[in-house]
Amino acid sequence: MRETMLEPVLTPDGWALLNSLPPYREQDSLARATALRRAGHSPELVSAVMTQSRLRARAQEKFGEFAGRMLFTQAGLEQATRLPVAALHARRFQQAQVTSVADLGCGIGGDAMALAGLGLTVRAVDRDPATVAVATVNLRPFPSASVHLGRAEGHDPTDTEAVWLDPARRAPQRGRDRRLHDPEEYQPPLSAVLDLARRLGRGTQDGPLGAKLGPGIDRMALPDDAEVQWLSFHGQVLEATLWTGPLARPGVRSSALVIGRDGARQMDLGSEEAGNPGDPVPGPVGDHLYEPDGAVIRAGLIGTLAQQLQARTLDPSIAHLTGDRLVHTPFAAGYTVRDVLPFGMKRLASYLREHRIGVLEIKKRGTAVEPEQLRRSLRPRRFGEEQATLILTRIAGEQSVIITSPHPRPSSPAAPEPAA
Ligand SMILES: C[S@@+](CC[C@H](N)C(=O)[O-])C[C@H]1O[C@@H](n2cnc3c(N)ncnc32)[C@H](O)[C@@H]1O
Structure with a gap:
C-alpha cells in the first residue's frame, strides 16, 4: 500500500472513523463507502478506512481479536507471522533469559508484538517508512517496544542482547509478487543474517539470534552448531527457524515443531553421534x-x-x-x-x-x-x-x-x- 493511503487513518479523526465501523463484509462494502462519502468524509479517507477494515477482517485469521485494533499494509499482512507462531518464537528468547531483542525487518510487527507481549524490551526496525508507521501503531499498546526506520545491516550489536530477523522472501516483479527461493535474494540476505550472528557472539561462538527462513533452506548452508527448527501449522510447513548461540538447544541440530489441533509438539534430531536412527528400512504394506x-x-x-x-x-x-x-x-x-x-x-x-x-x-x-x-x-x-x-x-x-x-x-x- 502506498504511504498516502495510510495517512488519512493516522489522524485522530481517521482512526476514530476506522474504529467506529462495523465488522467488514464484502457484500456491504460499496454501500458503506457510499454512505461514508455522503456523510461528508473525503474520498481519500473513505478509501483508506475501507481498505483497513478489509485488511482487519482478513487479519483475524493470523491475529484473532487483536486484528480489530491494528493497521496493515497488504504485503505486511501477507508476510506477518501469525500470533500463535510468533508467541513460540518469543518464548524461546524468554526461556534463554534474554531481556532485550532487536527485530530487524519488523514488518507490521507480528513477531515484535509477541516479544513485547512477554515483557521483553523490543527495538523494532524496518527499512520501509509506511511499514514503520504501521508497526508504530500496532506496538503502541506495548511500552517496552520502540519502532525505528533503518536497515538490519547497520545494527549495533551492543544495542540489545539478542536479534530476531524475518527476512522478506518475496519481492515485487512486474506488478506481481515473486517468491524468493535463493536465500541470498532474501532481504536482508542470509549472509547478512549469519554475519549478524557472528557479530553478536564472542570468539568463534555465535551470539543469540533467531531467524525465520524458508522451509526449503539447505541445512548444510547453516552453522553446524545452530538449531534449525522446521515448523508446520495445521499441516502446512511455514518456515525453518534458525536459532544460534544460547537460543539453540545443545546437541539438537534439526527439529520439527508441529502445531495442530491439540497444540504444539516438538521432535528433535541430534548430531549423528547422538543416536540418529538413520533411514527406515523398506518393507511390505502393513495394517x-x-x-x-x-x-x-x-x-x-x-x-x-x-x-x-x-x-x-x-x-x-x-x-x-x-x-x-x-x-x-x-x-x-x-x-x-x-x-x-x-x-x-x-x-x-x-x-x-x-x-x-x-x-x-x-x-x-x-x-x-x-x-x-x-x-x-x-x-x-x-x-x-x-x-x-x-x-x-x-x-x-x-x-x-x-x-x-x-x-x-x-x-x-x-x-x-x-x-x-
Ligand atoms: C517478512 S517481513 C517481516 C514480518 C514480521 N516478522 C511480522 O511478523 O510482521 C520482512 C520485512 O523486512 C523489511 N526489510 C527487508 N530488508 C530489510 C533490511 N535490509 N533492513 C531492514 N528491514 C528490511 C521489509 O520492509 C519487510 O517489512
Whole structure:
C-alpha cells in the first residue's frame, strides 16, 4: 500500500472513523463507502478506512481479536507471522533469559508484538517508512517496544542482547509478487543474517539470534552448531527457524515443531553421534499407513518417526511409512489399510463398485496421477455411499493405490507446550 493511503487513518479523526465501523463484509462494502462519502468524509479517507477494515477482517485469521485494533499494509499482512507462531518464537528468547531483542525487518510487527507481549524490551526496525508507521501503531499498546526506520545491516550489536530477523522472501516483479527461493535474494540476505550472528557472539561462538527462513533452506548452508527448527501449522510447513548461540538447544541440530489441533509438539534430531536412527528400512504394506508431517520430513526426522511407530517405508524415495500398530501421533496422519491394488483405472473402478465406495478422499505422493483428474475419470458417486481415502503412491517402485480409512481422532487432552 502506498504511504498516502495510510495517512488519512493516522489522524485522530481517521482512526476514530476506522474504529467506529462495523465488522467488514464484502457484500456491504460499496454501500458503506457510499454512505461514508455522503456523510461528508473525503474520498481519500473513505478509501483508506475501507481498505483497513478489509485488511482487519482478513487479519483475524493470523491475529484473532487483536486484528480489530491494528493497521496493515497488504504485503505486511501477507508476510506477518501469525500470533500463535510468533508467541513460540518469543518464548524461546524468554526461556534463554534474554531481556532485550532487536527485530530487524519488523514488518507490521507480528513477531515484535509477541516479544513485547512477554515483557521483553523490543527495538523494532524496518527499512520501509509506511511499514514503520504501521508497526508504530500496532506496538503502541506495548511500552517496552520502540519502532525505528533503518536497515538490519547497520545494527549495533551492543544495542540489545539478542536479534530476531524475518527476512522478506518475496519481492515485487512486474506488478506481481515473486517468491524468493535463493536465500541470498532474501532481504536482508542470509549472509547478512549469519554475519549478524557472528557479530553478536564472542570468539568463534555465535551470539543469540533467531531467524525465520524458508522451509526449503539447505541445512548444510547453516552453522553446524545452530538449531534449525522446521515448523508446520495445521499441516502446512511455514518456515525453518534458525536459532544460534544460547537460543539453540545443545546437541539438537534439526527439529520439527508441529502445531495442530491439540497444540504444539516438538521432535528433535541430534548430531549423528547422538543416536540418529538413520533411514527406515523398506518393507511390505502393513495394517496401517502413516503420512509424516512436512516439518518432520524437512527436518530429516523420518527415521526417528519410523522408530517411534515401529514402522518401515514402502519405497525408499517416498515419505510414507507403514506398520502393524495403530499409533496416534501428532507427527503423522494415520490410516488403516483396507486393500492394496496396483494402479489401473479398470481395476480401481471395479473395486470401488464392488465395495460401493462413492465418497473419496484422494491423496498422492511420488506419482504423476492427478487426484482431481482421477476423480473426474472415476465418477465415484455412481458406485455408492461408502467412504474411503485412496493413497496413490509407489510400493517398491510400482505405482499403487492403497485403499484406507483415516484413523479415528483420539480424544486426547491438549498437548503440553514444547520446551524450547
Ligand atoms: C517478512 S517481513 C517481516 C514480518 C514480521 N516478522 C511480522 O511478523 O510482521 C520482512 C520485512 O523486512 C523489511 N526489510 C527487508 N530488508 C530489510 C533490511 N535490509 N533492513 C531492514 N528491514 C528490511 C521489509 O520492509 C519487510 O517489512
